[in-house]
Structures are given as C-alpha cells and as structure tokens.
Amino acid sequence: MSAAVDTGEWVAIGPLDAIPRRGARTVETPDGPVAVFRTADDTVFAVADHCPHQGGPLSQGIVSGAAVYCPLHDWCIELATGRARAPDEGSTPRYPVTVEGGTIHLRLTPEAS
Amino acid sequence: MTERLVVIGNGMAGIRTVEELLKLDDSRYEITVFGAEPHVNYNRIMLSPVLAGEKTLSDIVLNDREWYADNGITLHTGDPVERIERGRRRIVSASGRETPYDRLLLATGSTPFVLPVPGNDLPGVVSFRDIGDVETMLEAARRHRHAVVIGGGLLGLEAANGLMKQGMSVTVVHIADSLMERQLDRPASGLLRDTLIERGLDFRMEAVTERILGRRRVSGVRFEDGSEVRADLVVMAAGIRPNTALARDAGLHCERGVVVHDTMQTFDPRIYAVGECVEHRKATYGLVAPIWEQARVCANHLAQYQIGRYEGSVVSTQLKVTGIDLFSAGDYEGGEDTEDIVLQDPRRGVYRKLVVRDDRLQGAVLYGDTDDGPWYFDLIKRGEDISEIRERLIFGRAQAEGGGDSAGGRAALMGDDEQVCDCNGVCKGAIVAAVRDDGLTSPAAVMKATKAGTSCGSCKSLVGDIVTLAAGADAVTEDKPTVCECTTRSHDEVREAIRERHLTSPAAVREALGWQEPDGCSKCRPALNYYCISTFPAEARDDAQSRFINERAHANIQKDGTYSVVPRMYGGITNPQELRAIADVAEKFEVPTVKVTGGQRIDLLGVKKADLPAVWRELRERAGLESGHAYGKALRTVKTCVGREWCRFGTQDSTTMGIELERMAAGSWTPHKVKMAVSGCPRNCAESTIKDFGVIANDSGWELVVGGNGGTRLRAAEVLCRVTGHEAVLEHAAAFLQIYREEARYLERTAHWIDRVGLDYVRSRVVDDADGRRRAHERFLESQRHTQVDPWAPRSDASAPDPEFRALRATG
Ligand code: SRM
Numbered sequence: 001m002s003a004a005v006d007t008g009e010w011v012a013i014g015p016l017d018a019i020p021r022r023g024a025r026t027v028e029t030p031d032g033p034v035a036v037f038r039t040a041d042d043t044v045f046a047v048a049d050h051c052p053h054q055g056g057p058l059s060q061g062i063v064s065g066a067a068v069y070c071p072l073h074d075w076c077i078e079l080a081t082g083r084a085r086a087p088d089e090g091s092t093p094r095y096p097v098t099v100e101g102g103t104i105h106l107r108l109t110p111e112a113s
Numbered sequence: 114m115t116e117r118l119v120v121i122g123n124g125m126a127g128i129r130t131v132e133e134l135l136k137l138d139d140s141r142y143e144i145t146v147f148g149a150e151p152h153v154n155y156n157r158i159m160l161s162p163v164l165a166g167e168k169t170l171s172d173i174v175l176n177d178r179e180w181y182a183d184n185g186i187t188l189h190t191g192d193p194v195e196r197i198e199r200g201r202r203r204i205v206s207a208s209g210r211e212t213p214y215d216r217l218l219l220a221t222g223s224t225p226f227v228l229p230v231p232g233n234d235l236p237g238v239v240s241f242r243d244i245g246d247v248e249t250m251l252e253a254a255r256r257h258r259h260a261v262v263i264g265g266g267l268l269g270l271e272a273a274n275g276l277m278k279q280g281m282s283v284t285v286v287h288i289a290d291s292l293m294e295r296q297l298d299r300p301a302s303g304l305l306r307d308t309l310i311e312r313g314l315d316f317r318m319e320a321v322t323e324r325i326l327g328r329r330r331v332s333g334v335r336f337e338d339g340s341e342v343r344a345d346l347v348v349m350a351a352g353i354r355p356n357t358a359l360a361r362d363a364g365l366h367c368e369r370g371v372v373v374h375d376t377m378q379t380f381d382p383r384i385y386a387v388g389e390c391v392e393h394r395k396a397t398y399g400l401v402a403p404i405w406e407q408a409r410v411c412a413n414h415l416a417q418y419q420i421g422r423y424e425g426s427v428v429s430t431q432l433k434v435t436g437i438d439l440f441s442a443g444d445y446e447g448g449e450d451t452e453d454i455v456l457q458d459p460r461r462g463v464y465r466k467l468v469v470r471d472d473r474l475q476g477a478v479l480y481g482d483t484d485d486g487p488w489y490f491d492l493i494k495r496g497e498d499i500s501e502i503r504e505r506l507i508f509g510r511a512q513a514e515g516g517g518d519s520a521g522g523r524a525a526l527m528g529d530d531e532q533v534c535d536c537n538g539v540c541k542g543a544i545v546a547a548v549r550d551d552g553l554t555s556p557a558a559v560m561k562a563t564k565a566g567t568s569c570g571s572c573k574s575l576v577g578d579i580v581t582l583a584a585g586a587d588a589v590t591e592d593k594p595t596v597c598e599c600t601t602r603s604h605d606e607v608r609e610a611i612r613e614r615h616l617t618s619p620a621a622v623r624e625a626l627g628w629q630e631p632d633g634c635s636k637c638r639p640a641l642n643y644y645c646i647s648t649f650p651a652e653a654r655d656d657a658q659s660r661f662i663n664e665r666a667h668a669n670i671q672k673d674g675t676y677s678v679v680p681r682m683y684g685g686i687t688n689p690q691e692l693r694a695i696a697d698v699a700e701k702f703e704v705p706t707v708k709v710t711g712g713q714r715i716d717l718l719g720v721k722k723a724d725l726p727a728v729w730r731e732l733r734e735r736a737g738l739e740s741g742h743a744y745g746k747a748l749r750t751v752k753t754c755v756g757r758e759w760c761r762f763g764t765q766d767s768t769t770m771g772i773e774l775e776r777m778a779a780g781s782w783t784p785h786k787v788k789m790a791v792s793g794c795p796r797n798c799a800e801s802t803i804k805d806f807g808v809i810a811n812d813s814g815w816e817l818v819v820g821g822n823g824g825t826r827l828r829a830a831e832v833l834c835r836v837t838g839h840e841a842v843l844e845h846a847a848a849f850l851q852i853y854r855e856e857a858r859y860l861e862r863t864a865h866w867i868d869r870v871g872l873d874y875v876r877s878r879v880v881d882d883a884d885g886r887r888r889a890h891e892r893f894l895e896s897q898r899h900t901q902v903d904p905w906a907p908r909s910d911a912s913a914p915d916p917e918f919r920a921l922r923a924t925g
C-alpha cells in the first residue's frame with residue numbers, strides 16, 4: 001500500500017460510497033493513519049486516527065451526529081473541532097476534506113488548530 | 114442543671130430510645146453510651162443479608178460517629194460495663210471508666226444460647242449475633258466447605274441460607290420435627306422445608322446433638338443416635354437468652370429477663386431497661402417491632418412526660434431469605450374454641466391459614482404470597498369483628514373489601530393509622546404527611562425521612578405505592594434509569610414500544626420515540642439494535658454501524674488497535690488438525706502472542722485489522738474453525754470437564770453434553786455475554802456454579818444452576834432444578850436463554866437480571882410451566898435459524914472483499 005506523498009495538495013481518496021453512513025475508513029499517510037468519517041447526512045470529516053486519550057483508533061468508533069465515540073474508553077470526539085467533549089479534555093488534528101462529484105478529496109497537512 | 118443519662122448497650126434498643134428521647138427533649142441529659150462491640154450502632158437485622166452477600170457492612174450502619182458527636186453524646190465503644198454501683202449511682206467499665214448517672218438505661222440485648230455439649234468451645238464454633246460472628250463466618254466460607262447450623266428457627270435458617278450463598282454446603286440440624294415450629298404451623302413449615310431443600314440445604318430433623326467433634330478445630334458433629342456429619346464450621350442458632358448478668362449482680366429483680374413495669378422502669382426507679390434484655394408482663398421479645406414501642410414509652414418517661422404506657426405487643430414474623438415469602442402473626446395454632454380457614458394452591462406454591470375465635474381473627478400463617486400479611490396483622494391487633502367479610506377473608510384484602518386487587522389498591526385501602534412498616538412502627542399517615550407536608554416526592558427520600566422500609570425492607574414496595582398515591586403518579590420523582598441521555602425512556606419502555614409498534618431498526622425506534630439526539634449515542638445504539646434483532650430475528654436488519662467495533666469486526670480490539678482472534682472449540686475439545694491450523698496461521702501471519710484463554714480455547718493476539726479476513730479464511734479452510742464470538746454480547750464458551758469418559762469420578766458424559774449445548778446456542782445474540790459450563794460430578798471442575806447457565810452431573814441426572822458470575826463481583830449460581838437426559842438439559846437451557854434474551858435489559862447479565870426479577874420468577878417460567886418452556890425453546894431455535902451462521906464465512910470470502918477491513922487509498 002503506497003502512502004500518499006505530502007505535497008500539501010488535495011488528493012482523491014475514493015468515492016463517498018466507500019464509507020458507510022455513520023461510519024469511517026482510514027487512509028495511510030506519512031504522519032500515520034487519518035480517519036475519514038461520513039455522517040448520516042453525508043457530511044465528511046477527517047481527523048488523525050488517534051484518540052487524544054490513549055491513542056485509540058477513532059475510525060473504529062460509533063459515529064453519532066458530527067461526533068465519534070472512541071472504541072477503547074468511550075471518549076466522545078467532536079469531528080468539526082477534533083476536541084473531546086467535556087468532561088474529557090484534549091484534541092486531535094483535523095484534516096481538510098471535501099466531496100466533489102462523488103469523490104472524497106483530502107489534504108494531507110492538518111489544519112492549524 | 115442537666116442530668117446525666119448513661120446507656121449500657123450501643124445496640125438497636127438503646128440507641129432507638131436515645132433517638133426518641135432527643136426528639137422530645139434534646140437538652141435535658143448529658144448522654145454517655147457504653148458499647149461492648151467495637152462498632153457504632155448498626156442494624157442487627159441486616160446481618161443476614163450481609164452474610165448472604167446482598168449487603169455490605171457499611172450499608173447497615175444506622176448512626177455514624179458524626180451523629181453521636183452532633184448530638185453531644187459521648188460514646189465508648191469496645192468498653193463493656195462491668196458493674197453497676199446503685200448505691201453510689203455510678204457504673205464501672207472494663208477499661209476502668211467510673212461514670213456517674215442520674216438515670217441509667219439498660220439495653221444489653223441477649224446472648225446466644227450455646228448448647229452445653231463437649232467441644233462447644235472449639236475454634237470454628239460460632240453463634241450468629243454480631244458483626245464479629247458474621248466476619249468469622251465469611252472467613253470460614255472462604256476457606257472451608259462444610260457448615261452445620263444448629264437450630265431450625267428464623268436465625269438458623271437465615272444463617273444457613275447465607276452460608277449456602279457463600280458457597281458452603283450446609284446442613285441444618287433441628288431438634289423438633291418441623292422448622293420454625295414457634296412461628297409456623299406444620300403445612301407451612303413443610304412447604305418451607307421443601308423449598309429450602311430444592312435450593313440445596315440439607316436437613317437433619319429431630320436430631321439431638323451430643324458433641325462437637327474436632328481436635329484443633331471443629332471437624333464434625335455427633336448425634337445421640339451415633340451418626341455424625343462433617344463440619345468445618347458450626348453455627349449455634351438454638352435460641353437466645355436475655356442478657357441479665359449486670360442487672361442480677363446489681364441486685365435488680367430478674368426472672369428470665371430484667372423485670373420492668375409498663376413505664377419501662379426496673380425495680381430501681383432510676384434504672385430503665387428496654388429491648389431483648391427485658392421481661393414485661395412475663396413476656397420477652399426477640400424482634401424489633403415491640404422494641405420500638407418500648408423505646409417510645411421509655412423515652413417518654415425519661416423526658417418526664419410520664420404519659421406513655423407499654424402494654425405488651427402482638428408480634429409478626431417474616432423470614433429474610435430472598436425469594437421466600439413467609440409471614441406469621443398472633444396465635445396461628447389455635448385451640449379447641451377456634452376455627453381454621455385454610456387456602457391451599459400447591460401449583461402457585463401458596464398456603465394460607467387464618468385462625469378465628471368468636472368472629473375475631475387470632476392468628477395467620479401465609480406462605481408464598483404475603484402481601485396481605487400486614488392487613489391480617491392489623492385485624493389481629495385491633496380485634497375487629499370480621500363476620501361481615503368472613504367468607505372472603507381468606508382471599509385477602511382486595512377481595513374482602515373490594516376495590517382493586519393490585520398492590521396499589523392495597524395502599525389506597527389502608528387507613529391513615531394503619532401500620533406500613535412493622536419494624537419501625539410507621540403508619541400510612543406518616544408517609545402521606547411526608548409527601549403532602551414536607552414536599553418529598555421520591556420513595557427514597559420518604560423512606561429516609563420516616564424510616565419506613567429501612568430495616569428489613571419487606572414493606573418497600575408498599576411505601577412506594579403510598580408515595581405514588583399521595584404525590585400522584587406524575588409527581589413521583591424516582592429517577593428511573595433511562596437507556597441513556599438521549600431519551601427519558603427506560604429500557605423496559607423502549608422494548609415494549611418496539612414490540613407493540615413493530616419497530617425493526619434503531620433509526621425507526623429513535624424517530625418513533627422522539628430521541629433527543631437523532632443519531633443516538635454509544636450507549637443506546639447497540640441497545641436498540643439488540644432489541645430490534647432479538648424481537649424480530651427474521652425481519653430486523655442488523656445495523657452494523659450500531660454495533661460496537663468488536664461485534665462489527667468480529668474480533669476484539671486491543672489497546673494498540675490490533676485485534677484478537679478466538680476460534681470456537683466446542684466444549685473445549687480440539688484435535689491435531691485444528692491445532693496445526695492455528696499453529697500454521699500464527700506463523701504465517703506473524704501473530705505475536707498465542708494464549709490459552711480462561712474459556713478453554715486459544716487466542717491469537719495482535720492481528721492487524723486488514724489481515725482478519727485472511728486469517729479467518731485460512732482457519733476455516735485448514736480445519737473448519739469458526740468464530741468463537743469471544744467479542745460479542747453473545748454465547749461465549751461452554752466449558753466442560755473430562756467427565757465420565759475418562760474421569761474416575763465422572764457420573765455423566767459432560768463433554769458431549771457441553772458440545773451439544775454449544776452447538777445449539779453458538780451464534781445467539783444476548784443482552785450481555787453468556788457463559789455455560791458442564792461438570793461431570795459435584796466436584797464441579799468446570800466451575801459451573803459461576804456461569805450464567807451451569808450444569809452439574811449427579812448419579813441420576815443433571816442439576817441445573819443459573820445466574821452465576823465470576824467477574825467483577827462474584828455471584829454463585831443458584832439451583833434452578835434437576836432433570837434427567839440431555840434433551841431436558843437442552844430444552845431448559847434454551848428456554849432460560851430465550852426468556853433472558855426477551856426480557857433482560859441490554860448489558861444486564863443473567864446474575865443481575867435474576868437479582869432483579871427473582872429466581873422464583875425464572876423458575877415459574879422455566880421449570881413450573883412446561884408448556885411455556887417448550888414454546889420458549891422453540892422460539893430460541895427459530896431465532897437460531899436466522900442468526901446461527903458463522904460470521905467469519907461471508908466476510909472472509911476472497912472473491913468479495915469486505916470494505917470494512919480495507920483502508921482507502923490516495924489515488925492522486
Ligand atoms: C481472553 C480472556 C482472558 C484470557 O486470556 O484467558 C478474556 C479477555 C477479555 N475479557 Fe474476560 N476474558 C476471558 C475469560 C473471562 C472469564 C473466565 C471464564 O469465562 O470462564 C471471566 C469471568 C467469568 C464471567 O464472565 O463471569 C471474564 C470476565 C470478564 C469481565 C467481567 C464480566 C462481569 O460480568 O463482571 C469483562 C468485562 C465485561 O464483559 O464487561 C471481561 C472482558 C474481557 C475483554 C473482552 C475486555 C475487552 O473488552 O477487551 C478481554 C478481551 C481480550 C481479547 O481480546 O481476547 N471479562 N473473562 C478470556 C477469554 C475466554 C474465551 O475463550 O472466550
């Protein structure tokens with residue numbers, strides 16, 4: 001599996017339908033896996049696949065609204081901000097992502113937080 | 114000037130009297146309390162549930178040290194009073210404290226009667242009276258196996274039940290030919306014994322103990338007829354004697370107990386006595402209800418109000434063995450001038466006997482259904498003429514007086530001055546007042562304020578009904594546990610809605626029931642999915658995105674994000690081909706750890722998610738291995754022992770039985786994980802007694818036990834019934850699992866479910882109702898037709914790769 005090279009450019013990572021609604025898939029990057037989420041209303045988010053708590057794979061969690069529950073200890077991470085919902089604290093890097101013509105495009109540099 | 118009140122005995126009677134006194138006058142006395150035990154005042158009644166593991170010691174404290182301090186009471190614990198010097202009006206304690214008094218309150222309780230037989234002082238012989246005794250028994254239960262309880266009365270049976278719950282095998286020795294003969298007539302006593310035998314107690318009736326055997330520690334008990342039973346622990350529960358030693362030495366008039374007048378004063382007017390140590394009008398009491406009355410009167414006189422009189426009590430009895438309902442009051446034996454009215458319904462396990470003299474109720478014995486106990490008790494105490502309702506009397510209050518037959522109906526029918534809580538002497542009026550005048554709306558708050566239901570707890574549901582009645586159903590604020598924060602509905606309400614409104618997907622449920630969070634959360638999503646698929650196995654579509662990752666990926670996620678793979682090994686039996694396949698797969702996929710699990714199979718730990726389908730494919734192709742559901746709220750393992758085929762003690766073929774059970778139940782989704790085990794003899798090497806459904810072979814068949822839990826909080830399984838033949842075991846197991854699966858709440862293991870609904874309920878569905886059992890068995894098999902597929906099969910098909918296991922790829 002060839003990891004995409006970080007050119008700061010947008011890269012296509014596959015059709016929207018490759019991700020189930022209220023689900024996620026991962027993409028390998030040089031910085032480690034990024035989790036790409038699709039909500040019930042087809043909004044797409046991308047964050048590092050790394051929970052701010054103990055690094056749990058967020059892509060494997062339960063997706064509800066625009067948030068995901070980490071599979072390891074059930075922290076709830078807001079996808080729009082990458083931040084853990086209170087009372088927990090911490091945040092995970094976000095990646096810019098868009099859908100054009102049914103294809104998901106991701107930028108491989110995280111957004112400034 | 115304040116006077117000095119010294120209380121001897123920091124137990125239930127003494128401190129209750131002080132509480133009553135403080136209510137009337139909290140400044141008259143400077144109070145000092147001496148207690149022989151090293152503890153603060155606790156609820157002695159609750160030692161039985163503590164022994165049975167249903168409560169902890171901290172649950173039963175009545176007054177903590179802060180209470181004593183807040184009320185300016187000086188407390189000396191662990192310091193028994195040794196002498197009363199009436200002339201100098203002071204007492205002397207064991208530690209040498211000399212404390213003067215103006216008034217003295219004796220509340221020394223009673224001492225357990227220890228049979229005067231050789232060996233009665235050996236280590237391992239205890240009585241059942243205080244925290245120290247319970248600690249000794251719990252310790253013994255951890256180390257030893259055989260207990261003998263001497264005494265088949267209330268105390269003895271509660272001790273025996275508790276020890277049995279702690280895992281001991283218990284023999285109850287009783288000198289008479291029927292149990293609790295002072296509280297029960299013969300038929301009720303017989304029913305009680307049958308139930309206790311069914312639960313696993315052994316009895317030696319009409320047995321006269323000759324000596325306790327043992328050298329350094331007790332090892333057995335010998336009877337007059339020469340027979341012996343083995344024992345590592347002997348509990349003496351053969352009666353109590355009022356503790357009069359101090360009073361006698363001080364020259365106070367004593368008979369069986371310290372003799373008191375109607376004012377609770379002894380023959381020395383400065384000295385009062387209450388509780389089990391007293392004798393009043395020739396009667397002594399060993400229950401708290403009369404003691405509360407005594408405490409009220411005594412406090413009244415200590416406060417110098419001088420108006421109350423204690424005139425003796427009629428008592429009622431209840432046995433605190435969870436799941437056994439038994440009640441008796443008054444003169445239940447009757448005599449020549451009385452008539453008995455009897456109702457017997459063996460199928461429901463109900464027995465009632467009322468004793469009537471001259472159209473007045475004299476006594477009552479109820480077994481199996483005791484809801485009407487307090488009402489009968491009230492009729493006895495009032496001595497009311499019952500000729501009007503006589504022919505309906507035996508059917509209980511609702512039938513006799515009309516107006517609803519539910520418990521709520523009973524709450525409505527009660528008069529304000531009728532007693533609800535016999536332990537604490539709380540009337541309905543006091544509960545209603547707590548709601549109406551003090552604005553309390555939750556049963557818990559009302560119980561705390563009035564003390565109703567806080568002792569033996571048998572009236573709790575009635576208290577709840579009265580609160581509901583007084584506050585109105587809508588106003589009652591019992592926080593019912595909701596499924597999660599997305600909804601105000603409870604698990605049971607949601608289940609009912611799914612059934613009745615035919616909701617077949619989690620999304621449909623959330624929409625129909627107005628979920629606050631349209632997508633739900635990590636708590637409710639799996640619950641709703643489970644409720645839908647278990648209610649409509651043929652119709653509901655499993656929603657993968659509502660499954661926790663383990664169930665979605667059919668493997669357990671590990672802390673580093675890898676997964677574990679546990680193939681099923683039916684009944685813990687494997688063979689070279691399976692082992693070779695596991696070895697080859699472990700090598701090929703570089704599995705870092707191969708571990709034998711606690712569930713008798715092999716775990717491959719550290720598999721990458723992307724490799725899961727290939728690992729499964731190879732395990733299937735090389736040896737036909739299937740998913741072991743080690744990750745699911747589902748049937749996990751069926752542990753077995755070697756059994757009759759090899760073991761020199763084995764009485765039945767436990768491995769085959771286990772394999773049959775696992776073949777039947779593998780792949781079934783359940784509210785929480787379910788574990789089973791089959792042992793080939795009562796040595797129980799497969800640990801069946803800590804499984805959700807355990808099977809233990811004996812010479813003639815199988816004993817089935819349910820509700821065991823070995824995890825966070827240990828709970829021993831309880832005996833469901835005995836059966837013969839494999840078919841019967843399978844049918845009972847399937848019916849049990851199906852009813853659990855249809856009725857338990859999500860994430861409620863069988864242990865907690867049974868704690869909630871009661872073993873009797875489970876028995877009534879699985880054992881007593883043969884038709885119902887067969888139908889539940891069929892429903893189980895029907896559901897299995899839809900779900901018993903190896904989930905690894907479709908997902909490991911190389912020609913149709915499952916996207917769940919593949920990462921997306923950057924394409925440019
Ligand atoms: C693998 C194993 C330990 C081992 O190496 O032996 C194990 C491993 C885990 N147990 Fe266990 N339990 C294992 C046997 C047991 C047993 C013993 C038994 O079954 O005879 C018990 C006590 C018996 C019981 O359940 O009553 C046990 C009581 C628990 C509990 C506490 C359950 C409870 O009701 O208190 C949990 C937590 C839970 O389920 O919520 C738990 C949870 C777990 C989890 C699933 C934790 C998790 O969510 O990740 C562990 C998964 C590790 C993995 O990926 O495989 N495990 N666990 C055993 C698997 C048996 C199998 O072949 O399937």
Ligand SMILES: Cc1cc2nc3c(=O)[nH]c(=O)nc-3n(C[C@H](O)[C@H](O)[C@H](O)COP(=O)(O)OP(=O)(O)OC[C@H]3O[C@@H](n4cnc5c(N)ncnc54)[C@H](O)[C@@H]3O)c2cc1C
Pocket residue numbers: 121122123124125126127147148149150157158159160161192193194195220221222223241242243268271356359387388389390398399400401402404431433536569
């Ligand atoms: C296991 C068990 C279960 C029971 N279940 C029920 C039930 O379900 N319903 C019911 O109504 N009743 C029940 N009872 C009975 C009830 O607990 C007693 O009736 C009640 O506790 C008696 O109160 P008391 O204050 O007279 O005696 P206690 O509560 O025994 O208090 C007496 C205290 O005085 C102390 N004492 C004795 N001598 C001295 C001294 N010289 N100096 C200082 N302190 C001294 C003792 O150590 C003890 O702490 C049960 C009793 C037991 C043991």
Ligand code: SF4
Pocket residue numbers: none
């Ligand atoms: S006891 Fe069970 S849950 Fe705890 S660490 Fe061991 S395997 Fe994990």
Ligand code: FES
Pocket residue numbers: 051052053054055056070071072073074075
């Ligand atoms: S690692 Fe995510 S909650 Fe602990």
